[in-house]
Amino acid sequence: MAYLKPGTGTKVFNELARRVAMVVPLWGVHTLRVARRQSDGQVQEIPVIPVRVDGRLYVVSTRGEADWVRNVRAAGRVRLGQKGTFVEYLSTEVPVAEREPVITAYRAKAGREVEQYWKQLPDPADHPLFLLTPA
Template sequence: MSIAIDRVTRIMNTLVKSLSHMGISAFGAQELVVRGRVSGKEFSTPVNPVTVDGCTYLVAPRGQTQWVRNARHHGEVAMRLGRTRTPYDITEVCGVDAVPVMRHYLRKWAWEVGRFFPEGVTARSTDAELEAIIPAHPVFRITRQAA
């Protein structure tokens, strides 16, 4: 990844997080909050949730990142928009079950995150091509925790 892309990514993440703190969802983006595996400290990052067949999902376009490892470890995350913080249980979706989610995600968000996926992989890729990239770009179903 080039320095220019890193700079653009940092700027975009800062912008989306700032908007989220003000209660504004840029194109549906929200702020994901996860606890660190060792420190227990909260970390946040912008994410682009998608809804497929009535369920909400998160895709990790940048791969096996810290938020992915932390979410797997704790089995829960929170989504924040403005002052509203909503806790969710998180379940990884693998293989063929994740293909429709990945296809929808790429259809909706490729303009922003397409550069993080292997060249040639798009929403129009075959099911087998999408299934092949899912281990490197995990998919999670999030379910709102009971109050």
């Protein structure tokens, strides 16, 4: 599966966005917490922009087969929050054939900052996404 490795600027921006989401709801960014699959209870935190489609909550991987995607698959659950308040969700990967409406809504919500990823990875199969259901 495809993966776009983030550059230094993206890493700095993501860390800033993650920290800001812990204090102020900005840009729709939330912090996603997931257990690392190859650790002793360590947690990975990443900034995400969740999107609601038909009343359901989703998270999308803009960069493809990222480490957090593999962690979510292995864990089957995540915590999502802003301003230090987190809710636990069960996560279910959405089949490729069902991704298009969610990806369309996500791209509209996230804006031009994410368009570069779809130019490089135009196939919906390259953008894993997960349905989040309250645990």
